[in-house]
Amino acid sequence: MATVETRAVTKSFDGSNAVDAVDLLVKEGEFLVFLGPSGSGKTTLLRMIAGLEAPTSGDILIGDKVVTQMPPRARNIAMVFQSYALYPHMSVFKNIAFPLDAQGMHRDETRKKVEWAAGLFGIQRLLQRKPRQLSGGERQRVALARAVVREPVVFLLDEPLSNLDAKLRTSARDELQQFQRRLGTTTIYVTHDQVEAMGLGDRIAVLNNGRIHQLGTPQEVYDDPADIFVATFIGAPPMNLVESEGIVTGFRPEHFLPHEIYHGDQDVTRFPFKVTRVEYLGSDRLVYGILEQPFPAAHVISRLPSNVSVAVRKDEHHEFVVRNRDLRYFDRASGKRATPPSRTTPP
Amino acid sequence: MIAGADAARTRGLRRFIDNERWLGRLLLAPAVIYIVALVGFPFLLAIYYSLSDATVGSRTLHFVGLRNYGQIMDNPTFWESLRNAIVFTLVSQVLVVVLAKILALALNRNFRGKWLVRFLILLPWVAPISLGVIGWLWIFDPVYSIINWGLRAIGVFGPNTWPIWLGQPNLAMASVIMVDVWRLLPLATVIILAGLSSIPQDIHDAAAVDGVGFWRHLFRITIPLVMPIMLVALLFGVVFTFTDMIVIFVLTRGGPYDTTQVLASYAFFTGIQGGNLADGAAISLFLFPVLVGVAVLFLTMARRAEVT
Numbered sequence: 127m128a129t130v131e132t133r134a135v136t137k138s139f140d141g142s143n144a145v146d147a148v149d150l151l152v153k154e155g156e157f158l159v160f161l162g163p164s165g166s167g168k169t170t171l172l173r174m175i176a177g178l179e180a181p182t183s184g185d186i187l188i189g190d191k192v193v194t195q196m197p198p199r200a201r202n203i204a205m206v207f208q209s210y211a212l213y214p215h216m217s218v219f220k221n222i223a224f225p226l227d228a229q230g231m232h233r234d235e236t237r238k239k240v241e242w243a244a245g246l247f248g249i250q251r252l253l254q255r256k257p258r259q260l261s262g263g264e265r266q267r268v269a270l271a272r273a274v275v276r277e278p279v280v281f282l283l284d285e286p287l288s289n290l291d292a293k294l295r296t297s298a299r300d301e302l303q304q305f306q307r308r309l310g311t312t313t314i315y316v317t318h319d320q321v322e323a324m325g326l327g328d329r330i331a332v333l334n335n336g337r338i339h340q341l342g343t344p345q346e347v348y349d350d351p352a353d354i355f356v357a358t359f360i361g362a363p364p365m366n367l368v369e370s371e372g373i374v375t376g377f378r379p380e381h382f383l384p385h386e387i388y389h390g391d392q393d394v395t396r397f398p399f400k401v402t403r404v405e406y407l408g409s410d411r412l413v414y415g416i417l418e419q420p421f422p423a424a425h426v427i428s429r430l431p432s433n434v435s436v437a438v439r440k441d442e443h444h445e446f447v448v449r450n451r452d453l454r455y456f457d458r459a460s461g462k463r464a465t466p467p468s469r470t471t472p473p
Numbered sequence: 474m475i476a477g478a479d480a481a482r483t484r485g486l487r488r489f490i491d492n493e494r495w496l497g498r499l500l501l502a503p504a505v506i507y508i509v510a511l512v513g514f515p516f517l518l519a520i521y522y523s524l525s526d527a528t529v530g531s532r533t534l535h536f537v538g539l540r541n542y543g544q545i546m547d548n549p550t551f552w553e554s555l556r557n558a559i560v561f562t563l564v565s566q567v568l569v570v571v572l573a574k575i576l577a578l579a580l581n582r583n584f585r586g587k588w589l590v591r592f593l594i595l596l597p598w599v600a601p602i603s604l605g606v607i608g609w610l611w612i613f614d615p616v617y618s619i620i621n622w623g624l625r626a627i628g629v630f631g632p633n634t635w636p637i638w639l640g641q642p643n644l645a646m647a648s649v650i651m652v653d654v655w656r657l658l659p660l661a662t663v664i665i666l667a668g669l670s671s672i673p674q675d676i677h678d679a680a681a682v683d684g685v686g687f688w689r690h691l692f693r694i695t696i697p698l699v700m701p702i703m704l705v706a707l708l709f710g711v712v713f714t715f716t717d718m719i720v721i722f723v724l725t726r727g728g729p730y731d732t733t734q735v736l737a738s739y740a741f742f743t744g745i746q747g748g749n750l751a752d753g754a755a756i757s758l759f760l761f762p763v764l765v766g767v768a769v770l771f772l773t774m775a776r777r778a779e780v781t
Contacts, residue, residue: 173678176678177681178678197681198682198684199683199684199685199686203682204682204683205679205682207675208675209675211679213676213679215698224680224683224685225684227693228683228684228685228689276683282682
């Protein structure tokens, strides 16, 4: 168990920064998720923590010790790769035992450890097979067992679930979290899937263009996005943005509801809009539309849960409302959160 | 009228080309003709000759059964050639595989001027064999040998040291092995390099994180993973070396005292230059079962070692 810290870590490729002066402190035993679109630098940051890439500048600390110049093997970390990176010529047993062999562990003890790790993931009966004889889910378990067996102080997971089918992914997510809680090992998990990030992370670091835009709990990141990027990257459909006079007003589709829903005494902002399309998704309806005067003609989306029975049809004009406490304001120039304007109702 | 005939001919041609059965045969034909005319027919002819008393001078030949084979078995030069061929092949291929592996590992890294090194390493392979070997003939020349003069100039050879590279039995074998290694190294390197670059980077990263150092990484991960393709390189090398006589022919002609005589050169000297077609054919046929055995062995091993 250890903390992981990066101090102004930068990685440049051909003059541009893939990771740009990232400061980060991962707490002991924490499950931290790096979330970002592809090319955001999340995998590069993870590989630098692993020691597979050397930072251009800055320092990396594991357990309060500077490890920037150390090779991966000296850092006592374990990593699970997106491809699982199992050694194809070795049996499952040998794959899991490989990190122990590298330590020169005694044969009997190795066997005991491998069986313990295999037991954690229910793969004891696969020990004699070769990786090519395993299904995707089984391979993923072998990769996890190989990571666990050495009892490292930090786990680094690079999109370990992205090669599984949707159904398996849900159960694998559940297992992953359970075993991390049980072992209590500091874990850094890279993903571009916000559902995984929200579901797994104690905290989420939202990355884009090599910088951390926000670091917070899933609830903080969702409810109080630090800037426009986080607001639009997290949430599906993303936050609605309405721009006027240098201030961008944002509200989540599920907060944008017909005025009939709210009682008259609630503090709300009214948004007249014209419906352009309605999508029926079973549990929800998504209502697409364009705002009308006095607002600029912005495209907005409303998500109506199935228990909202108000009839909404294409080409109708409706008045939807958002509770004022659900409105978020951003400065258009910087994209950062801004204080709400003094007026509480539109002109 | 003429246009009509042309159109009809075009139509006929098109129908022929569109017919997959005939097109397939047509496209296969050059390869089949080549193999039948230049490999199959001479091979059968060699078997026939080896069972006869054919010579270069006579127009008639008689069936003599296995008499030629019996004579060869009694001939000490044949056994010497067989032994030489095996030594020549094994030693040169061991050297080639080890050196090619090292070269390929080096070339798999990124460094400045890599393209130039790659190009230089490939040169021996693209140069015509006989020309390259003639170059070596000068390098090994008893009077002008650049090796001897060079080593004397830097003081490694004293005034009384002057090896005759191609004239002393052990040195001659060492020399032909050296040239063969020089010639086959590029191909083996390129094949192994292809094998190396087919290993996903993730595997190397995983091994690095799992805590292995250079040697364990090399022997537990890299070599086992390129093994199937290394066996293919070795198979090529063994076949090329075992059947080759250009290096020997240009450098030593089997001498001194047959110490570099191999089966291929011995068959040539007996059958073509000595005029005894029947014995030459019988000698050369000894190559065949050996090579079939080698090919089956390697292909089986390669399949067993196959990993993905």
